[in-house]
Amino acid sequence: xxxxxxxxxxxxxxxxxxxxxxxxxxxxxxxxxxxxxxxxxxxxxxxxxxxxxxxxxxxxxxxxxxxxxxxxxxxxxxxxxxxxxxxxxxxxxxxxxxxxxxxxxxxxxxxxxxxxxxxxxxxxxxxxxxxxxxxxxxxxxxxxxxxxxxxxxxxxxxxxxxxx
Amino acid sequence: xxxxxxxxxxxxxxxxxxxxxxxxxxxxxxxxxxxxxxxxxxxxxxxxxxxxxxxxxxxxxxxxxxxxxxxxxxxxxxxxxxxxxxxxxxxxxxxxxxxxxxxxxxxxxxxxxxxxxxxxxxxxxxxxxxxxxxxxxxxxxxxxxxxxxxxxxxxxxxxxxxxxxxxxxxxxxxxxxxxxxxxxxxxxxxxxxxxxxxxxxxxxxxxxxxxxxxxxxxxxxxxxxxxxxxxxxxxxxxxxxxxxxxxxxxxxxxxxxxxx
Numbered sequence: 001x002x003x004x005x006x007x008x009x010x011x012x013x014x015x016x017x018x019x020x021x022x023x024x025x026x027x028x029x030x031x032x033x034x035x036x037x038x039x040x041x042x043x044x045x046x047x048x049x050x051x052x053x054x055x056x057x058x059x060x061x062x063x064x065x066x067x068x069x070x071x072x073x074x075x076x077x078x079x080x081x082x083x084x085x086x087x088x089x090x091x092x093x094x095x096x097x098x099x100x101x102x103x104x105x106x107x108x109x110x111x112x113x114x115x116x117x118x119x120x121x122x123x124x125x126x127x128x129x130x131x132x133x134x135x136x137x138x139x140x141x142x143x144x145x146x147x148x149x150x151x152x153x154x155x156x157x158x159x160x161x162x163x164x
Numbered sequence: 165x166x167x168x169x170x171x172x173x174x175x176x177x178x179x180x181x182x183x184x185x186x187x188x189x190x191x192x193x194x195x196x197x198x199x200x201x202x203x204x205x206x207x208x209x210x211x212x213x214x215x216x217x218x219x220x221x222x223x224x225x226x227x228x229x230x231x232x233x234x235x236x237x238x239x240x241x242x243x244x245x246x247x248x249x250x251x252x253x254x255x256x257x258x259x260x261x262x263x264x265x266x267x268x269x270x271x272x273x274x275x276x277x278x279x280x281x282x283x284x285x286x287x288x289x290x291x292x293x294x295x296x297x298x299x300x301x302x303x304x305x306x307x308x309x310x311x312x313x314x315x316x317x318x319x320x321x322x323x324x325x326x327x328x329x330x331x332x333x334x335x336x337x338x339x340x341x342x343x344x345x346x347x348x349x350x351x352x353x354x355x356x357x358x359x360x361x362x363x364x365x366x367x368x369x370x371x372x373x374x375x376x377x378x379x380x381x382x383x384x385x386x387x388x389x390x391x392x393x394x395x396x397x398x399x400x401x402x403x404x405x406x407x408x409x410x411x412x413x414x415x416x417x418x419x420x421x422x423x424x
Contacts, residue, residue, distance in 0.1 A: 087304065088305075110303060114300055115269075115297065116249045149246055150246060
């Protein structure tokens with residue numbers, strides 16, 4: 001910001017952060033949460049409803065490594081490490097990178113291969129977040145999806161409430 | 165099946181029952197089990213071949229088989245197999261045979277040897293057993309077996325087995341409920357003496373649409389575990405018979421030679 005002193009620049013950043021936080025709260029929280037202008041960290045609860053479309057980037061042993069895009073309440077790049085632990089169970093690590101932060105969750109689900117599509121359904125725990133989502137946590141989120149068995153493309157749906 | 169054959173068969177069965185020693189129910193069944201991987205390389209998609217042979221200590225045909233529980237080694241990797249991309253419906257299979265189901269539902273093939281319990285020397289081969297991917301009402305992988313018997317028992321059978329998780333040295337088990345097949349209407353049931361089958365891509369061709377054309381491809385099999393346990397890969401099978409008796413068998417697939 002050319003022409004502004006350090007103090008003026010700090011004040012300007014703080015105001016900008018406050019405005020950004022207010023806008024985010026209005027969009028994602030319906031005005032029900034508070035904010036911290038210093039970190040632009042959202043505090044309160046967030047109702048997530050995400051859909052991710054991912055493609056296989058690699059597989060190692062029993063794990064499919066997938067990357068794609070998530071859209072819904074938040075949008076960004078999504079990574080899933082889907083570990084097929086038995087003939088009918090999967091576990092997953094889910095990382096979503098929306099603008100300004102990240103969310104990390106762990107899921108367990110039943111796994112049902114049936115023809116060209118395998119489905120999974122279970123629950124996810126949000127263990128941590130960073131940036132705008134620092135301190136995010138939540139449990140019992142719905143975690144469902146499909147795997148196209150011909151190319152291991154994954155579609156995943158995550159929904160539920162998290163605290164931030 | 166002609167009436168004459170049925171009458172003779174029934175008569176033979178009655179004679180056999182009448183002539184059976186009083187201790188016949190105490191016969192002991194014996195089972196042997198074979199298994200192999202092809203190719204036999206660690207962490208490589210493979211075709212699993214397995215077979216079992218049943219007999220009694222007295223040399224007679226075993227009682228009719230009602231269930232087989234085949235346990236497979238831990239570490240078999242189902243993650244990237246493309247076997248069973250289509251589902252075969254049992255009704256379609258029984259109505260039209262293999263033609264009633266997509267080639268993409270085929271999992272393997274084999275044969276069986278059965279004995280009609282009318283004395284000895286009455287064994288016959290069922291040359292065609294097909295393993296297909298079946299509907300899974302419980303959400304588990306389901307293997308549908310189709311047996312096309314022509315003589316001496318004309319019967320087309322479809323029966324299924326579920327792939328379930330297992331524990332310890334075993335990672336999965338294929339639990340098969342075997343239906344009873346009457347040798348003649350109202351007569352004794354057929355005894356299964358031996359079965360061989362494969363689960364894997366060997367001799368299978370799948371098809372996919374590419375730009376409007378059907379293109380053949382080889383499905384990817386279940387992978388051999390990445391590590392071989394001491395003593396080899398264990399397989400085990402439990403057999404349950406119509407009379408309630410049980411027997412079991414084990415075998416191992418030797419560890420593949422180390423590649424240098």
